[in-house]
Amino acid sequence: MHSSSSSPVPVYSAPRHPVAEADGVSKRFGATVALRSADIAVLPGEAHALVGRNGAGKSTLVGLLTGLLRPDAGVVRFGGEAAPAFGDTRAWRSRVACVHQRSTVLPGLTVTENLFLDRQSASALRPIRWRRLRARAAELLGEYGVDVDPALRARDLTVGQRQFVEIARALSSGARFVVLDEPTARLDARGIDLLFAKLRALRGQGVAFLYISHHLREVYDLCDTVTVLRDARRVVTAPVSGLGHRALVEAMTGDRPSAPGGRASRPAPPRDDDAPVLLSVEGLTLPGVCRDVSFTVRAGEAVGLAGSAASGNVRVGEAVAGLRKAAAGRIAVAGHPVRTGSVPDALAAGIGLVPEDRHAQGLIPARGVGEHVTLSAGKRLGPFGTVLPSRARALADRMIEELDIKVPGPATPIAALSGGNQQKVVVARALAAGPRVLVTIRPADGVDVRSKEFLLGRVRRVADEGRAVLVVSDELDDLRVCDRTLVMCHGRLVGAFGRGWRDRDVVAAMEGVPGASGPAEEPGADGEAADGVRH
Amino acid sequence: MVSGTELRPGPGAAAPRGPRAGELVARWRSLSLVPVLLLLGVIGFVVSPAFLTSDNLLGVAQQSTELGLLVLAEALVLIGGRMDLSLESTIGVAPVVAMWVVLPPDGGRFHGAGLLPGAFSVPVCLLVGALVGGLNAFLILGLRLNGFIVTLGALTTLRGLQIAVSKGQSIVDVPASFGYLGQARWLGAPAAVWLTGLLFLAGGSALTWFRHGRALYAIGGNSEAARAAGIRVDRVTCAVLVLAGVLAAFAGVLYTGHYGSVSANQGSGWIFQVFAATVIGGVGLDGGRGTLFGALTGVLTLQLVVDVMTLAGVPPLWNQFLNGVIIIVALVVSRFASGERQT
Numbered sequence: 083m084h085s086s087s088s089s090p091v092p093v094y095s096a097p098r099h100p101v102a103e104a105d106g107v108s109k110r111f112g113a114t115v116a117l118r119s120a121d122i123a124v125l126p127g128e129a130h131a132l133v134g135r136n137g138a139g140k141s142t143l144v145g146l147l148t149g150l151l152r153p154d155a156g157v158v159r160f161g162g163e164a165a166p167a168f169g170d171t172r173a174w175r176s177r178v179a180c181v182h183q184r185s186t187v188l189p190g191l192t193v194t195e196n197l198f199l200d201r202q203s204a205s206a207l208r209p210i211r212w213r214r215l216r217a218r219a220a221e222l223l224g225e226y227g228v229d230v231d232p233a234l235r236a237r238d239l240t241v242g243q244r245q246f247v248e249i250a251r252a253l254s255s256g257a258r259f260v261v262l263d264e265p266t267a268r269l270d271a272r273g274i275d276l277l278f279a280k281l282r283a284l285r286g287q288g289v290a291f292l293y294i295s296h297h298l299r300e301v302y303d304l305c306d307t308v309t310v311l312r313d314a315r316r317v318v319t320a321p322v323s324g325l326g327h328r329a330l331v332e333a334m335t336g337d338r339p340s341a342p343g344g345r346a347s348r349p350a351p352p353r354d355d356d357a358p359v360l361l362s363v364e365g366l367t368l369p370g371v372c373r374d375v376s377f378t379v380r381a382g383e384a385v386g387l388a389g390s391a392a393s394g395n396v397r398v399g400e401a402v403a404g405l406r407k408a409a410a411g412r413i414a415v416a417g418h419p420v421r422t423g424s425v426p427d428a429l430a431a432g433i434g435l436v437p438e439d440r441h442a443q444g445l446i447p448a449r450g451v452g453e454h455v456t457l458s459a460g461k462r463l464g465p466f467g468t469v470l471p472s473r474a475r476a477l478a479d480r481m482i483e484e485l486d487i488k489v490p491g492p493a494t495p496i497a498a499l500s501g502g503n504q505q506k507v508v509v510a511r512a513l514a515a516g517p518r519v520l521v522t523i524r525p526a527d528g529v530d531v532r533s534k535e536f537l538l539g540r541v542r543r544v545a546d547e548g549r550a551v552l553v554v555s556d557e558l559d560d561l562r563v564c565d566r567t568l569v570m571c572h573g574r575l576v577g578a579f580g581r582g583w584r585d586r587d588v589v590a591a592m593e594g595v596p597g598a599s600g601p602a603e604e605p606g607a608d609g610e611a612a613d614g615v616r617h
Numbered sequence: 618m619v620s621g622t623e624l625r626p627g628p629g630a631a632a633p634r635g636p637r638a639g640e641l642v643a644r645w646r647s648l649s650l651v652p653v654l655l656l657l658g659v660i661g662f663v664v665s666p667a668f669l670t671s672d673n674l675l676g677v678a679q680q681s682t683e684l685g686l687l688v689l690a691e692a693l694v695l696i697g698g699r700m701d702l703s704l705e706s707t708i709g710v711a712p713v714v715a716m717w718v719v720l721p722p723d724g725g726r727f728h729g730a731g732l733l734p735g736a737f738s739v740p741v742c743l744l745v746g747a748l749v750g751g752l753n754a755f756l757i758l759g760l761r762l763n764g765f766i767v768t769l770g771a772l773t774t775l776r777g778l779q780i781a782v783s784k785g786q787s788i789v790d791v792p793a794s795f796g797y798l799g800q801a802r803w804l805g806a807p808a809a810v811w812l813t814g815l816l817f818l819a820g821g822s823a824l825t826w827f828r829h830g831r832a833l834y835a836i837g838g839n840s841e842a843a844r845a846a847g848i849r850v851d852r853v854t855c856a857v858l859v860l861a862g863v864l865a866a867f868a869g870v871l872y873t874g875h876y877g878s879v880s881a882n883q884g885s886g887w888i889f890q891v892f893a894a895t896v897i898g899g900v901g902l903d904g905g906r907g908t909l910f911g912a913l914t915g916v917l918t919l920q921l922v923v924d925v926m927t928l929a930g931v932p933p934l935w936n937q938f939l940n941g942v943i944i945i946v947a948l949v950v951s952r953f954a955s956g957e958r959q960t
Contacts (some may be wrong), residue, residue: 405845429847443845446838448906457835460828463757467828511846 099162099317101126101578102147102178102259106155109142116142117154118307120316122292122309127282129281129291131301131322134311135334135502141183141312144261147292149174160259179252180261183294183528184441185268187244189237194219196236196249222250227276236404239308242391249277253284260284261292266300267528270390270556271589279281296530298330310334310363335532357381358416360550361433361519363402366411371397372573375411379519379552383525384545386561387554389570391590396438396523397553403435403521404428415475415519429458434517436525436555445496452478454490455510462516481510486536502533509537520544523554538563556592558585620738644930647899647911650918653950665928670800673924675806679875681920682809683708686868687891688885688898689813689820690861692912695895696824697902698837698904699707699757702768704891706775708750708884711866712873713779715742715795716788725790727783735792739870742795746866749775750859758851770877776885788879791940799874809871816864829853837904890940897947918947 100123109117117139124130133139146158147153149168158165166173187196190502193419197219202210226246236244245268252260281291281304293305301308302322309319310333317331361379366372372394378386389395400406402413407423414420420431437443446454456463456474457519463477464470478492485506489499496504505526512520525541526534542563545551553564561567569591570578661668687704694701719738733741753771759763773774801808806918824830835843836850844850873879898905898915923936931939
């Protein structure tokens with residue numbers, strides 16, 4: 083149906099050469115065909131979106147276009163000329179820059195060094211002029227509203243600031259073609275706005291982008307043209323304006339999607355207001371993060387804890403799960419207090435965690451899927467600290483089945499899985515321990531549309547089974563599965579919403595816009611946090 | 618509902634050959650030295666009729682016990698994502714301190730303190746090993762110092778302590794109870810061989826069938842993820858460092874019994890062999906990978922090479938050179954046999 087519906091970019095068939103193009107490129111890894119004779123052409127000044135589900139071949143195409151991979155067939159051209167030889171890094175870098183999905187910022191180096199890595203001075207024999215370089219770094223970051231001392235080490239920056247270092251490095255390289263692979267994954271709404279403003283300005287100067295994102299809304303906001311990959315093939319290239327949201331999702335998945343919002347927007351099940359409180363947080367204070375945060379979650383209820391990157395909502399979620407020690411306050415499960423700062427205690431109390439960053443906190447790359455899902459299962463695997471192989475195997479099989487993890491067998495190393503399946507493994511691990519309270523931090527971060535719908539549906543089901551769920555996220559889609567949504571800003575609860583909130587209200591509350599809080603349900607949800615109104 | 622393996626659907630996801638091939642590769646890694654061992658056996662058989670005798674093979678086995686225990690200890694530490702260089706000094710200093718505690722101040726060439734009767738020598742020796750491990754653990758986990766440098770410092774310090782206490786001399790008049798385990802023969806084989814085999818078996822079982830053993834792989838693979846999964850990372854790591862010290866001290870007991878004295882340079886320079894045996898046996902230097910069985914085959918490979926070369930009449934002066942060559946060759950072989958990178 084959609085395949086070969088239109089030749090590459092007929093709309094833009096101007097006489098000029100595409101700034102970057104791939105012509106019939108193919109790539110296979112062992113028995114797996116990662117990309118099958120794909121074409122793409124990015125014109126000067128164009129913002130070209132590349133979308134597709136996990137495993138569709140996006141990363142492979144990016145690898146081929148940035149010189150990290152060598153095509154088995156087909157050619158890559160820049161400005162009409164053949165691409166540099168494979169391995170000639172310097173030549174590649176002058177033609178294409180890339181913001182990679184995984185952070186490539188070196189935490190031990192300063193911001194300045196990270197920004198100008200291997201281009202600190204004009205030539206190898208020219209000494210580095212540090213003072214000028216630092217000034218230039220500060221200026222560069224200032225364009226993104228990032229106000230940090232360029233002599234700081236990158237590890238001391240916030241996640242969002244580090245992402246801007248990554249972005250600024252790519253965008254300042256002078257390349258006329260920039261690949262952005264999920265650049266907004268670690269940014270809050272304001273950061274995204276700043277990034278988009280910068281990208282639009284660069285486009286005005288003729289710089290072209292290949293923009294990869296799971297957030298289709300960003301594609302509509304920013305891009306002119308979209309290319310969809312599915313199952314290692316290009317299925318469609320079309321102007322964004324001519325392709326509706328539904329048609330785009332259809333092209334990505336190859337079939338009809340369910341109604342927008344999926345399970346999330348189905349009618350709320352009748353909720354029992356007298357259900358026992360399973361999780362209660364009272365006066366939680368984390369130094370430098372949050373002050374006096376209190377809320378409760380009842381059995382059968384999913385509560386969202388929204389907030390932008392710096393609001394502290396993630397830290398609160400981690401404190402509930404035992405990853406952080408509280409300076410003051412009380413966390414209790416079904417009335418029994420839980421010692422803070424100890425994951426084993428939290429686990430014993432029945433709190434399960436889906437951590438924020440699955441690569442850093444969730445996965446052990448070389449170990450098998452089965453081992454991951456049984457890692458927190460504790461006594462369920464056998465008496466006296468034993469792990470009975472039959473029980474471990476049975477539990478692993480059950481969790482793999484229950485979360486629909488696509489994997490050849492439980493021994494497959496986690497590193498071989500796609501992002502969506504990896505995230506399912508992390509969720510499976512949290513559920514395998516049979517928690518009464520599930521804390522999920524961005525449960526569908528960086529996964530494809532279909533996996534996202536599945537994961538959020540699964541999270542909702544945990545609540546429907548009579549357990550308590552805390553969804554910590556700044557993603558509106560994540561929050562939509564919740565019965566209530568609490569909003570944090572600058573370390574305080576500033577708003578509470580029931581079901582059926584409007585996007586802009588929640589976003590405004592997260593951004594600290596005064597008077598945006600919904601009908602307050604929570605004590606301590608006063609809408610006027612002292613310092614919540616900056617910007 | 619459908620049942621069994623058919624339940625995991627997905628087009629192409631469940632390639633029929635997938636699961637077995639994947640699991641085989643993972644297991645193959647720890648077996649990759651077995652062909653090398655068999656090859657060495659064939660060479661030994663061709664080279665000398667004395668090779669395939671029970672005396673010779675049991676001799677090799679006994680030679681392997683002391684190194685083997687250190688490798689067992691180092692393998693556990695490495696799987697947990699740490700390093701312990703001080704093991705080669707612990708094997709020497711623990712018996713010397715034990716001797717100092719139990720031997721009388723008069724009589725013999727070595728003057729001890731005579732604090733406890735001779736029967737306490739083995740427990741004291743193991744206790745010293747535990748203390749060394751505990752000190753390492755405190756410095757690494759408590760003060761968050763770099764483990765490599767801490768244990769490097771401990772290596773030198775403990776070696777120095779051994780020389781100072783023993784005045785640089787071998788201690789020959791060891792109590793009977795201390796020498797027993799290294800000399801005794803049980804059921805026709807040296808007791809040391811039985812004990813080392815049992816310890817490897819126990820360690821292997823713990824890593825496979827016990828939560829704390831499996832936690833070790835998680836800690837070595839990604840300690841932050843292990844912490845988020847509810848594993849008490851520091852506690853387990855500490856226990857492993859202490860255990861490694863105890864194993865090294867026990868290796869000292871066997872070594873002393875085997876040669877009848879605490880030699881002045883007992884264990885000196887062994888740490889290279891220990892690391893070589895562990896890594897060619899498939900234990901990753903960056904943690905979270907490898908099995909104890911693999912580590913054991915690493916030890917046996919190194920010892921068999923020495924044995925075969927001795928029988929073949931290669932002058933002992935070439936031993937060190939050939940030992941180095943075999944380590945590199947074994948690494949290359951296991952790299953290609955398993956198809957895994959070993960960084």
